[in-house]
Amino acid sequence: MSLPTSRRMLLGAVLMTVLGLPALAQHTDHAMPMPAATAQKTAQKSTGTLPIKSMNATVVAVPPIITETSVFGTLMNTGKTPIVISGVSSTVAGHGMLMVTRKSVGGMQGMSMTKTLTIPAGGKLVLSDTGDHLMLMKLKRPLKVGETLTLTLSATDGRTFALKATVRKP
Ligand SMILES: [Cu+2]
Numbered sequence: 001m002s003l004p005t006s007r008r009m010l011l012g013a014v015l016m017t018v019l020g021l022p023a024l025a026q027h028t029d030h031a032m033p034m035p036a037a038t039a040q041k042t043a044q045k046s047t048g049t050l051p052i053k054s055m056n057a058t059v060v061a062v063p064p065i066i067t068e069t070s071v072f073g074t075l076m077n078t079g080k081t082p083i084v085i086s087g088v089s090s091t092v093a094g095h096g097m098l099m100v101t102r103k104s105v106g107g108m109q110g111m112s113m114t115k116t117l118t119i120p121a122g123g124k125l126v127l128s129d130t131g132d133h134l135m136l137m138k139l140k141r142p143l144k145v146g147e148t149l150t151l152t153l154s155a156t157d158g159r160t161f162a163l164k165a166t167v168r169k170p
Helices: 005-030 036-044
Strands: 052-060 069-077 083-089 093-103 109-113 117-119 124-127 133-139 148-155 160-168
Touching (some): 052 148, 069 083, 083 093, 117 124
Parallel strands (some): 052 160
Antiparallel strands (some): 052 069, 069 124, 069 133, 083 117, 083 148
């Protein structure tokens, strides 16, 4: 039992129209303006400097052909609320990443990206090759041992901190 070809094509067109409607509606949803709650949250962001003291901030020296490197050191939070770091950037890098190193079930150490790193209120965050650290990716030029770079740390509340880190051999 089969319908004549013209009949089938017509049916197909009708089906496509019916099925096409929800898809169109979804696209309209994506283009909708920012919800009021999100807009308000953005407006509440501050632009001040984070209460951070850094110690031994180090950008690991890498051979010129390597275009990514790690940042180690200790970040102390001298404030009374936790600092939730959500980004790192530098003019010498295409982008920065926040990393955690965890032992997997098999006992192997592996690092993976994380959205945030928290410095507890009045506490510290130690950045090392065996734990949490920062990474600079897509380096735009070779780094010289001994030079000091300024990295920008940004927190979820909108505040930033200019982290001076010296390029050192590991
Ligand atoms: Cu890493």
